[in-house]
Amino acid sequence: MPRLITLSRAARLVGVKRGALQTKIQQGELRTFEGELLLADLLQVYPQTQVEDTTMLERVEHIMEQAVNKIVRPANDDLPDSDTLAARILALGQELAQARQEARRYNDLVTDLKQKLDELGPEAEKTQEQTFSKLKDWFTLALASTETPADDSDFIAKEAFLRVMAAQVRILPSGHEFFIEGSDSILEAGLRGGLALGYGCSNGNCGKCKAKVVSGQVKKISRHDYALSETEKGLGYILTCANTAVTDVVLEAEEALGSHDIPQQEIDIRVKKTECPNDRVIILHAKTPRTSRLRFLAGQYLSLELAGLPAQYCSLASCPCDDMNLQFHISVTTGSPFSEQLAGSVKANTVISIKGPKGAFTLNEDSPRSIVFIAINAGFGPVKSLIEHAMALDIAENLYLYWMTTPGNSHYLGNLCRAWDDALDNFRYRPLEVTDRKPVADVLAEIIADLDAIEELDFYVCTPGPILETVETALTNNGVSASRLQLEPVRESQTG
Ligand code: FES
Numbered sequence: 001m002p003r004l005i006t007l008s009r010a011a012r013l014v015g016v017k018r019g020a021l022q023t024k025i026q027q028g029e030l031r032t033f034e035g036e037l038l039l040a041d042l043l044q045v046y047p048q049t050q051v052e053d054t055t056m057l058e059r060v061e062h063i064m065e066q067a068v069n070k071i072v073r074p075a076n077d078d079l080p081d082s083d084t085l086a087a088r089i090l091a092l093g094q095e096l097a098q099a100r101q102e103a104r105r106y107n108d109l110v111t112d113l114k115q116k117l118d119e120l121g122p123e124a125e126k127t128q129e130q131t132f133s134k135l136k137d138w139f140t141l142a143l144a145s146t147e148t149p150a151d152d153s154d155f156i157a158k159e160a161f162l163r164v165m166a167a168q169v170r171i172l173p174s175g176h177e178f179f180i181e182g183s184d185s186i187l188e189a190g191l192r193g194g195l196a197l198g199y200g201c202s203n204g205n206c207g208k209c210k211a212k213v214v215s216g217q218v219k220k221i222s223r224h225d226y227a228l229s230e231t232e233k234g235l236g237y238i239l240t241c242a243n244t245a246v247t248d249v250v251l252e253a254e255e256a257l258g259s260h261d262i263p264q265q266e267i268d269i270r271v272k273k274t275e276c277p278n279d280r281v282i283i284l285h286a287k288t289p290r291t292s293r294l295r296f297l298a299g300q301y302l303s304l305e306l307a308g309l310p311a312q313y314c315s316l317a318s319c320p321c322d323d324m325n326l327q328f329h330i331s332v333t334t335g336s337p338f339s340e341q342l343a344g345s346v347k348a349n350t351v352i353s354i355k356g357p358k359g360a361f362t363l364n365e366d367s368p369r370s371i372v373f374i375a376i377n378a379g380f381g382p383v384k385s386l387i388e389h390a391m392a393l394d395i396a397e398n399l400y401l402y403w404m405t406t407p408g409n410s411h412y413l414g415n416l417c418r419a420w421d422d423a424l425d426n427f428r429y430r431p432l433e434v435t436d437r438k439p440v441a442d443v444l445a446e447i448i449a450d451l452d453a454i455e456e457l458d459f460y461v462c463t464p465g466p467i468l469e470t471v472e473t474a475l476t477n478n479g480v481s482a483s484r485l486q487l488e489p490v491r492e493s494q495t496g
Pocket residue numbers: 199200201202203204205206207208209210226239240241242
């Protein structure tokens with residue numbers, strides 16, 4: 001029976017983006033059967049795939065994990081626990097036994113057929129003799145080709161190994177997929193994989209992460225106070241924050257498909273630290289309570305209120321995959337009590353009340369197109385959030401970052417951007433400077449000249465408000481349609 005493989009697993013196996021496989025499907029190079037690919041087709045299109053590539057894949061994933069600033073986990077959490085491993089190996093063993101049995105049946109059938117042809121040959125009429133002879137030769141060849149080539153065995157062994165190390169979860173009705181490594185909960189792994197799954201407390205109290213298991217085996221990994229009814233249990237409902245996947249799993253679960261699906265929240269967060277990389281920007285690191293994390297989409301903004309001061313809007317600069325540790329890049333504005341207090345007297349553990357999230361400067365997750373990010377000064381904050389989310393989703397074929405600074409500002413996280421550029425084959429970073437002699441329009445012309453097939457790219461731009469129109473005009477004049485252009489002003493005003 002032909003072996004099928006999901007798009008996500010195929011991408012992992014051959015070490016390319018899902019977007020690259022989707023392009024090959026559109027171009028007819030790869031066939032799909034109910035959304036899955038033939039393993040044999042995959043090997044034909046990527047014949048260079050070797051078992052040794054696994055180490056390369058793991059190295060890149062490790063670098064990516066460091067660069068993307070994902071949730072820190074203890075090292076011994078990298079492996080699934082022994083029960084989960086045993087259950088996955090058992091499932092693979094059953095599959096293997098079934099495949100062997102099937103292969104044996106096919107082999108017997110073909111051997112019998114060949115024997116029949118041998119017997120029929122001499123009795124056949126002279127005119128039929130040649131036909132039988134041809135048919136017999138064809139069967140002899142076909143029989144020989146049923147032996148699995150060594151390359152295929154390595155490929156299949158690698159795929160089986162990846163299946164033991166990580167289970168795949170598919171969410172319905174969206175069809176989004178992600179992998180669970182170690183003993184992570186389904187919710188943790190989903191958030192890390194860039195999905196906006198529905199949840200509330202993350203620790204088994206609220207029931208908002210309830211999902212229905214359609215197929216596959218899950219395992220409870222933590223106690224939960226929220227009680228599922230007997231009917232719900234009977235129907236296969238589980239809490240994703242308290243369960244992991246043992247085998248590949250299909251779940252019916254709630255997912256935010258846009259900013260309108262994210263509930264408004266009010267949370268008191270605490271300052272972890274502030275950094276002033278230059279005198280124009282403050283990086284604020286803050287933590288939510290463990291039991292009240294912030295649900296948001298990359299690129300959104302919040303209202304922040306420091307005791308006694310008017311609330312101010314600020315964009316999130318961190319990834320929704322880490323919903324406890326929030327980051328904001330705040331422009332230092334003369335006369336702004338908020339930024340002055342942050343730069344001066346705010347200490348660790350100071351409480352900041354947040355409300356939100358707001359805004360629709362969010363990633364189009366259904367687009368497999370390459371993405372261009374353009375930021376000016378602290379506009380890098382929300383762009384950083386989007387980049388980290390795009391890396392977690394792993395869909396776009398290429399990511400380009402153009403970060404402009406105006407006089408007096410600097411690329412204050414240039415090292416991070418260079419680390420992304422070094423670690424990821426599909427990421428390119430170009431720092432650019434706007435000067436008195438080289439205005440924004442000239443730098444934009446340089447960016448446009450640097451890009452191929454500009455009309456086929458998605459653009460996400462965050463600059464000070466008055467500059468947005470210049471950027472929009474430059475891009476649309478060069479063929480970028482409005483539907484592929486997301487514009488966001490740097491959020492630095494009071495909430496009013
Ligand atoms: S998120 Fe609250 S119970 Fe799972």
